[in-house]
Amino acid sequence: MKIVLSCCVALVFSVFVLLGLGSEPVQAGTTFVTIGTGGLTGVYYPTGGAIARIVNKKRKAYGIRCTVESTGGSVFNVNAVMTGDLDFGIVQSDRQYQAMTGVAEWANKGPQKDLRAVFSIHPESVTLVAAVDSGIDTFADLKGKRVNIGNPGSGQRQNAIDAFWANGMDYKKDLMAEGVKAAEAPGLLQDGRIDAFFYTVGHPSGAIKEATAGKRKVRFIAIPNVDKLTAQFPYYAGAAVPIRSYPGAVNKADVSTFGVKATLVTSSKVPEAVVYAIAKEVFENLESFKKLHPAFAALNKQDMLEGLSVPIHKGALKYYKEAGLK
Numbered sequence: 001m002k003i004v005l006s007c008c009v010a011l012v013f014s015v016f017v018l019l020g021l022g023s024e025p026v027q028a029g030t031t032f033v034t035i036g037t038g039g040l041t042g043v044y045y046p047t048g049g050a051i052a053r054i055v056n057k058k059r060k061a062y063g064i065r066c067t068v069e070s071t072g073g074s075v076f077n078v079n080a081v082m083t084g085d086l087d088f089g090i091v092q093s094d095r096q097y098q099a100m101t102g103v104a105e106w107a108n109k110g111p112q113k114d115l116r117a118v119f120s121i122h123p124e125s126v127t128l129v130a131a132v133d134s135g136i137d138t139f140a141d142l143k144g145k146r147v148n149i150g151n152p153g154s155g156q157r158q159n160a161i162d163a164f165w166a167n168g169m170d171y172k173k174d175l176m177a178e179g180v181k182a183a184e185a186p187g188l189l190q191d192g193r194i195d196a197f198f199y200t201v202g203h204p205s206g207a208i209k210e211a212t213a214g215k216r217k218v219r220f221i222a223i224p225n226v227d228k229l230t231a232q233f234p235y236y237a238g239a240a241v242p243i244r245s246y247p248g249a250v251n252k253a254d255v256s257t258f259g260v261k262a263t264l265v266t267s268s269k270v271p272e273a274v275v276y277a278i279a280k281e282v283f284e285n286l287e288s289f290k291k292l293h294p295a296f297a298a299l300n301k302q303d304m305l306e307g308l309s310v311p312i313h314k315g316a317l318k319y320y321k322e323a324g325l326k
Contacts, residue, residue, distance in 0.1 A: 030059075033274060035068045035264075036077040036089035043202040043295050044090045045070055047121055047262060050292035051088075055281050062277045075105050081267050082112055087274070092124065092155065093260040094235040097309035116313035118264040118279055119304045122202050122295040125239040125259040126159045129208065130196035131189055132217040132250055139167055139224055147171075148178040148185045148197035155260075156182055156200040162233065163198075163258070166225040186211035189218065196221070200259065202295045204245035212248035220246075220255040229258050237261060237307050245294070261307035268313065275315030283323065301325060 035051060038044030048068035055066045069086065071077055077089025078099045091099075098104040102111035130136035134145060149171060150157035157179070164171045171177045178194055185197035186207050199207060212218055220241045229236045239259035243251050266275055282289055283301055290296040305312075305325060312320070320326040 029063055031062075031064050031271075031274060033064060033066050033087040033270075033278075035066065036071040036080055036086040037068050038071060038073045038090065040070050043122065043293070044073065044262065046293050047090055047295070050289055050296070051264065051278065051282060053292065054285050054289055055278050057285075058277070058281055062273075064274060064277055066278075078106075078112065078115065078265065081265060082114060084267070084269070087270055088118065088264055088266045088278070090121070091263055091265050093120065093237075093263050093307040093309060094155070094158075094233075096263055096265060097235040100310040114268045115310045116266050116268050116270075116275075116316075117308040117310050118266055118275060118313055118316045119282065120261040120263045120307045121304070122262050122293075122299065123237070123239045123259050124200050124202045124262060125241055126156065126163060126223060126257050127199045127201055127203075127205075127208060127241050128163075128196060128221040128223060128257065129185075129189065129199070129211050129218050130221050131192075132219055134195035136196055136221060137219075139163075139221055140169075142196060142221075143169070143174045144176075145195040146176040146178060146193075148180055148182075148188065148194050150198060151179050151181045156198050159200045159260075160198040162229060162236075163223050166228045166232075167223075183207055186214075190214035190216050192216065202262065203242050204294050208246060209248075212246040214248075217250055218248075219250045222255050223257040226256070226258040235260055235307065235309050242298075263308060265310070266313055270313070270315075272313075272315035272318065275313045276319050277315075279316040279319045283319070283325075 035048040037048035052066040052068050059065050074091040074095040077091050080086040081089045099106050099112040100115055106112060136142060136145060149160035161171060182199045188194045189197060189211055226238050236258050239257050241255040241257060243254050290299055
Protein backbone atom coordinates (compact mmCIF):
# COMPACT_ATOMS: atom_id res chain seq x y z
CA MET A 1 0.00 0.00 0.00
CA LYS A 2 2.87 2.35 0.86
CA ILE A 3 4.47 1.61 -2.51
CA VAL A 4 1.23 2.43 -4.36
CA LEU A 5 0.82 5.65 -2.37
CA SER A 6 4.41 6.65 -3.11
CA CYS A 7 3.88 6.04 -6.84
CA CYS A 8 0.71 8.15 -6.81
CA VAL A 9 2.52 11.00 -5.04
CA ALA A 10 5.37 10.79 -7.57
CA LEU A 11 2.91 10.87 -10.49
CA VAL A 12 1.11 13.92 -9.13
CA PHE A 13 4.45 15.67 -8.55
CA SER A 14 5.59 14.91 -12.12
CA VAL A 15 2.39 16.43 -13.54
CA PHE A 16 2.98 19.58 -11.49
CA VAL A 17 6.55 19.79 -12.83
CA LEU A 18 5.28 19.33 -16.42
CA LEU A 19 2.86 22.20 -15.97
CA GLY A 20 5.47 24.38 -14.33
CA LEU A 21 3.62 24.58 -11.02
CA GLY A 22 6.48 23.48 -8.80
CA SER A 23 5.84 23.56 -5.06
CA GLU A 24 5.17 27.27 -4.59
CA PRO A 25 2.17 28.22 -2.45
CA VAL A 26 -0.89 29.59 -4.21
CA GLN A 27 -1.00 33.39 -4.14
CA ALA A 28 -4.09 35.22 -3.01
CA GLY A 29 -6.16 36.33 -5.96
CA THR A 30 -4.81 33.62 -8.27
CA THR A 31 -7.02 32.87 -11.27
CA PHE A 32 -7.24 29.16 -12.05
CA VAL A 33 -7.86 28.13 -15.65
CA THR A 34 -8.23 24.63 -17.07
CA ILE A 35 -7.55 23.43 -20.61
CA GLY A 36 -9.54 20.45 -21.88
CA THR A 37 -7.43 18.18 -24.09
CA GLY A 38 -8.00 14.57 -25.17
CA GLY A 39 -6.81 11.07 -24.30
CA LEU A 40 -3.58 10.61 -22.34
CA THR A 41 -1.87 8.87 -25.27
CA GLY A 42 -2.87 11.38 -27.95
CA VAL A 43 -1.29 14.65 -29.05
CA TYR A 44 -3.93 16.91 -27.44
CA TYR A 45 -2.93 16.13 -23.86
CA PRO A 46 0.77 17.08 -24.21
CA THR A 47 -0.34 20.10 -26.26
CA GLY A 48 -2.40 21.37 -23.35
CA GLY A 49 0.51 20.63 -21.03
CA ALA A 50 2.88 22.61 -23.25
CA ILE A 51 0.58 25.65 -23.21
CA ALA A 52 0.17 25.41 -19.44
CA ARG A 53 3.91 25.11 -18.90
CA ILE A 54 4.63 28.26 -20.91
CA VAL A 55 1.91 30.28 -19.16
CA ASN A 56 2.77 29.07 -15.67
CA LYS A 57 6.31 30.42 -15.97
CA LYS A 58 4.73 33.87 -15.67
CA ARG A 59 2.19 32.97 -12.99
CA LYS A 60 3.56 35.64 -10.62
CA ALA A 61 3.19 38.35 -13.25
CA TYR A 62 -0.30 37.41 -14.39
CA GLY A 63 -1.74 35.72 -11.30
CA ILE A 64 -2.85 32.83 -13.52
CA ARG A 65 -2.36 29.16 -12.76
CA CYS A 66 -3.08 26.85 -15.67
CA THR A 67 -3.88 23.12 -15.49
CA VAL A 68 -4.92 20.50 -18.03
CA GLU A 69 -7.65 17.88 -18.03
CA SER A 70 -7.79 14.72 -20.11
CA THR A 71 -11.17 14.61 -21.87
CA GLY A 72 -13.08 12.85 -24.63
CA GLY A 73 -11.80 15.34 -27.20
CA SER A 74 -13.22 18.03 -29.44
CA VAL A 75 -16.98 17.69 -28.97
CA PHE A 76 -16.67 17.31 -25.20
CA ASN A 77 -14.32 20.30 -25.04
CA VAL A 78 -16.64 22.59 -26.99
CA ASN A 79 -19.60 21.67 -24.81
CA ALA A 80 -17.63 22.03 -21.57
CA VAL A 81 -16.28 25.43 -22.60
CA MET A 82 -19.80 26.58 -23.43
CA THR A 83 -21.10 25.51 -20.01
CA GLY A 84 -18.13 27.01 -18.18
CA ASP A 85 -16.83 23.65 -16.93
CA LEU A 86 -13.63 24.33 -18.89
CA ASP A 87 -12.02 27.68 -19.63
CA PHE A 88 -10.22 26.50 -22.76
CA GLY A 89 -10.35 23.44 -24.97
CA ILE A 90 -8.36 21.94 -27.82
CA VAL A 91 -10.69 21.30 -30.73
CA GLN A 92 -10.40 20.23 -34.37
CA SER A 93 -11.05 23.16 -36.70
CA ASP A 94 -13.90 21.33 -38.45
CA ARG A 95 -15.61 20.75 -35.10
CA GLN A 96 -15.08 24.41 -34.28
CA TYR A 97 -16.89 25.37 -37.49
CA GLN A 98 -19.70 22.87 -36.95
CA ALA A 99 -20.32 24.13 -33.41
CA MET A 100 -20.40 27.75 -34.52
CA THR A 101 -22.82 27.03 -37.36
CA GLY A 102 -25.00 24.64 -35.35
CA VAL A 103 -24.59 21.49 -37.43
CA ALA A 104 -23.51 17.88 -36.77
CA GLU A 105 -23.53 17.29 -32.99
CA TRP A 106 -24.91 20.79 -32.45
CA ALA A 107 -27.87 20.51 -34.81
CA ASN A 108 -30.31 20.31 -31.89
CA LYS A 109 -28.52 22.87 -29.70
CA GLY A 110 -28.09 25.43 -32.44
CA PRO A 111 -25.09 27.68 -33.15
CA GLN A 112 -22.67 28.06 -30.25
CA LYS A 113 -22.40 31.82 -30.60
CA ASP A 114 -20.22 32.37 -27.53
CA LEU A 115 -17.45 30.12 -28.88
CA ARG A 116 -14.21 32.01 -29.52
CA ALA A 117 -10.87 31.08 -31.08
CA VAL A 118 -7.48 31.79 -29.53
CA PHE A 119 -5.04 30.27 -32.04
CA SER A 120 -4.37 27.24 -34.20
CA ILE A 121 -1.77 24.71 -33.17
CA HIS A 122 -0.51 21.66 -35.03
CA PRO A 123 -2.06 20.40 -38.26
CA GLU A 124 -3.88 17.08 -38.36
CA SER A 125 -3.26 15.69 -41.80
CA VAL A 126 -5.59 13.48 -43.79
CA THR A 127 -3.05 10.70 -44.22
CA LEU A 128 -3.48 8.11 -46.95
CA VAL A 129 -1.30 5.01 -46.53
CA ALA A 130 -1.14 2.29 -49.21
CA ALA A 131 0.71 -1.00 -49.55
CA VAL A 132 3.37 -0.92 -52.27
CA ASP A 133 2.30 -4.34 -53.59
CA SER A 134 -1.28 -3.09 -54.07
CA GLY A 135 -0.28 -1.08 -57.12
CA ILE A 136 -1.54 2.19 -55.65
CA ASP A 137 0.80 4.97 -56.71
CA THR A 138 -1.70 7.82 -57.09
CA PHE A 139 -5.07 8.74 -55.63
CA ALA A 140 -6.82 7.60 -58.80
CA ASP A 141 -5.35 4.13 -58.29
CA LEU A 142 -7.70 3.63 -55.33
CA LYS A 143 -10.41 2.60 -57.80
CA GLY A 144 -11.30 -1.04 -57.33
CA LYS A 145 -9.15 -1.38 -54.20
CA ARG A 146 -10.11 -2.29 -50.64
CA VAL A 147 -9.72 0.93 -48.66
CA ASN A 148 -10.56 1.72 -45.05
CA ILE A 149 -12.16 5.16 -44.85
CA GLY A 150 -12.93 4.99 -41.13
CA ASN A 151 -15.86 3.98 -38.97
CA PRO A 152 -19.22 5.79 -39.38
CA GLY A 153 -19.27 9.04 -37.40
CA SER A 154 -15.48 9.37 -37.34
CA GLY A 155 -13.65 12.45 -38.49
CA GLN A 156 -11.44 10.68 -41.01
CA ARG A 157 -14.42 9.03 -42.70
CA GLN A 158 -15.91 12.39 -43.66
CA ASN A 159 -12.46 13.70 -44.58
CA ALA A 160 -11.98 10.72 -46.92
CA ILE A 161 -15.42 11.17 -48.47
CA ASP A 162 -14.60 14.84 -49.11
CA ALA A 163 -11.30 13.84 -50.74
CA PHE A 164 -13.15 11.50 -53.12
CA TRP A 165 -15.65 14.26 -53.90
CA ALA A 166 -12.85 16.68 -54.79
CA ASN A 167 -11.39 14.10 -57.18
CA GLY A 168 -14.61 13.08 -58.90
CA MET A 169 -14.87 9.68 -57.27
CA ASP A 170 -17.72 7.92 -55.45
CA TYR A 171 -16.48 5.78 -52.58
CA LYS A 172 -19.65 3.67 -52.74
CA LYS A 173 -19.13 2.74 -56.39
CA ASP A 174 -15.47 3.19 -57.24
CA LEU A 175 -13.81 1.11 -54.50
CA MET A 176 -14.43 -1.48 -51.82
CA ALA A 177 -14.77 0.77 -48.79
CA GLU A 178 -14.20 -0.61 -45.31
CA GLY A 179 -15.50 1.10 -42.18
CA VAL A 180 -13.31 -0.01 -39.28
CA LYS A 181 -11.72 2.23 -36.67
CA ALA A 182 -8.54 3.95 -37.76
CA ALA A 183 -6.48 2.40 -34.96
CA GLU A 184 -7.20 -1.07 -36.41
CA ALA A 185 -6.17 -0.15 -39.96
CA PRO A 186 -2.36 -0.55 -39.67
CA GLY A 187 -2.77 -4.18 -38.59
CA LEU A 188 -5.26 -4.88 -41.37
CA LEU A 189 -2.89 -3.38 -43.92
CA GLN A 190 0.06 -5.43 -42.72
CA ASP A 191 -2.08 -8.57 -42.69
CA GLY A 192 -3.06 -8.01 -46.33
CA ARG A 193 -6.76 -7.54 -45.59
CA ILE A 194 -6.91 -3.99 -46.97
CA ASP A 195 -4.89 -2.19 -49.63
CA ALA A 196 -4.92 1.30 -48.12
CA PHE A 197 -6.40 3.40 -45.34
CA PHE A 198 -7.14 7.01 -44.38
CA TYR A 199 -6.28 8.43 -40.97
CA THR A 200 -6.68 12.07 -39.94
CA VAL A 201 -3.97 12.51 -37.35
CA GLY A 202 -1.21 14.75 -36.01
CA HIS A 203 2.33 13.71 -36.80
CA PRO A 204 4.33 11.87 -35.64
CA SER A 205 1.69 9.20 -34.99
CA GLY A 206 2.20 5.86 -33.29
CA ALA A 207 -0.41 4.21 -35.51
CA ILE A 208 1.26 5.43 -38.69
CA LYS A 209 4.64 4.30 -37.37
CA GLU A 210 3.12 0.86 -36.86
CA ALA A 211 1.87 0.81 -40.44
CA THR A 212 5.25 1.81 -41.88
CA ALA A 213 7.36 -0.49 -39.72
CA GLY A 214 5.92 -3.86 -40.80
CA LYS A 215 7.14 -6.39 -43.34
CA ARG A 216 4.68 -5.16 -45.97
CA LYS A 217 6.20 -2.04 -47.53
CA VAL A 218 3.97 1.03 -47.67
CA ARG A 219 3.90 4.48 -49.22
CA PHE A 220 2.00 7.68 -48.52
CA ILE A 221 -0.27 8.83 -51.34
CA ALA A 222 -0.69 12.51 -52.19
CA ILE A 223 -4.24 13.86 -52.24
CA PRO A 224 -4.81 16.20 -55.23
CA ASN A 225 -7.25 19.09 -55.73
CA VAL A 226 -6.75 20.50 -52.25
CA ASP A 227 -7.67 23.98 -53.55
CA LYS A 228 -11.14 22.69 -54.41
CA LEU A 229 -11.53 21.36 -50.86
CA THR A 230 -10.35 24.53 -49.11
CA ALA A 231 -12.63 26.65 -51.30
CA GLN A 232 -15.66 24.50 -50.42
CA PHE A 233 -14.91 23.86 -46.74
CA PRO A 234 -13.48 26.76 -44.69
CA TYR A 235 -12.10 24.49 -41.99
CA TYR A 236 -9.72 22.66 -44.34
CA ALA A 237 -6.18 23.77 -45.10
CA GLY A 238 -3.27 22.43 -47.10
CA ALA A 239 -0.98 20.07 -45.19
CA ALA A 240 1.81 17.57 -45.64
CA VAL A 241 2.88 14.22 -44.23
CA PRO A 242 6.45 14.63 -42.85
CA ILE A 243 8.48 11.72 -44.18
CA ARG A 244 11.29 12.27 -41.65
CA SER A 245 8.93 10.84 -39.01
CA TYR A 246 8.47 7.57 -40.93
CA PRO A 247 11.74 6.15 -42.21
CA GLY A 248 10.02 2.83 -42.93
CA ALA A 249 7.93 4.31 -45.77
CA VAL A 250 9.28 4.19 -49.32
CA ASN A 251 8.62 7.91 -49.95
CA LYS A 252 11.66 10.15 -50.17
CA ALA A 253 9.94 13.54 -49.75
CA ASP A 254 7.03 15.00 -47.79
CA VAL A 255 3.64 14.15 -49.27
CA SER A 256 1.02 16.83 -49.95
CA THR A 257 -2.47 16.47 -48.57
CA PHE A 258 -5.03 18.52 -46.65
CA GLY A 259 -6.24 18.56 -43.11
CA VAL A 260 -7.78 20.30 -40.18
CA LYS A 261 -5.94 22.01 -37.38
CA ALA A 262 -5.94 21.49 -33.68
CA THR A 263 -7.14 24.82 -32.29
CA LEU A 264 -7.37 26.40 -28.86
CA VAL A 265 -10.84 27.74 -28.17
CA THR A 266 -12.53 29.51 -25.29
CA SER A 267 -15.74 31.36 -24.48
CA SER A 268 -16.51 35.03 -24.96
CA LYS A 269 -17.22 35.03 -21.20
CA VAL A 270 -13.61 34.23 -20.24
CA PRO A 271 -11.90 37.47 -19.10
CA GLU A 272 -9.94 39.40 -21.70
CA ALA A 273 -6.83 39.58 -19.51
CA VAL A 274 -6.64 35.80 -19.16
CA VAL A 275 -6.89 35.12 -22.89
CA TYR A 276 -4.46 37.96 -23.66
CA ALA A 277 -1.87 36.44 -21.31
CA ILE A 278 -2.12 32.95 -22.82
CA ALA A 279 -1.89 34.19 -26.42
CA LYS A 280 1.02 36.49 -25.62
CA GLU A 281 3.09 33.95 -23.69
CA VAL A 282 2.72 31.20 -26.30
CA PHE A 283 3.51 33.52 -29.23
CA GLU A 284 6.40 35.32 -27.55
CA ASN A 285 7.93 32.02 -26.44
CA LEU A 286 7.15 30.12 -29.61
CA GLU A 287 10.64 28.68 -30.09
CA SER A 288 10.54 27.19 -26.59
CA PHE A 289 6.99 25.97 -27.15
CA LYS A 290 7.97 24.21 -30.40
CA LYS A 291 10.53 22.11 -28.52
CA LEU A 292 7.89 20.64 -26.22
CA HIS A 293 6.47 18.19 -28.81
CA PRO A 294 7.58 17.01 -32.29
CA ALA A 295 4.15 17.94 -33.72
CA PHE A 296 4.95 21.63 -33.10
CA ALA A 297 8.21 21.68 -35.08
CA ALA A 298 6.91 23.52 -38.15
CA LEU A 299 4.72 26.08 -36.35
CA ASN A 300 4.96 29.74 -37.26
CA LYS A 301 2.94 32.69 -36.01
CA GLN A 302 1.02 33.42 -39.20
CA ASP A 303 -0.04 29.79 -39.63
CA MET A 304 -1.34 29.82 -36.06
CA LEU A 305 -3.90 32.44 -37.07
CA GLU A 306 -5.26 30.29 -39.92
CA GLY A 307 -7.94 27.61 -39.73
CA LEU A 308 -10.01 29.63 -37.26
CA SER A 309 -13.67 29.49 -38.23
CA VAL A 310 -15.09 31.31 -35.21
CA PRO A 311 -14.36 34.88 -34.06
CA ILE A 312 -11.06 35.43 -32.27
CA HIS A 313 -11.49 36.28 -28.58
CA LYS A 314 -11.01 39.99 -27.95
CA GLY A 315 -8.18 39.29 -25.50
CA ALA A 316 -6.20 37.34 -28.09
CA LEU A 317 -7.04 39.87 -30.79
CA LYS A 318 -5.67 42.65 -28.60
CA TYR A 319 -2.30 40.92 -28.45
CA TYR A 320 -2.23 40.07 -32.17
CA LYS A 321 -2.85 43.73 -33.05
CA GLU A 322 -0.10 44.86 -30.67
CA ALA A 323 2.28 42.35 -32.26
CA GLY A 324 1.38 43.44 -35.80
CA LEU A 325 -0.12 40.05 -36.67
CA LYS A 326 -3.62 41.38 -37.34
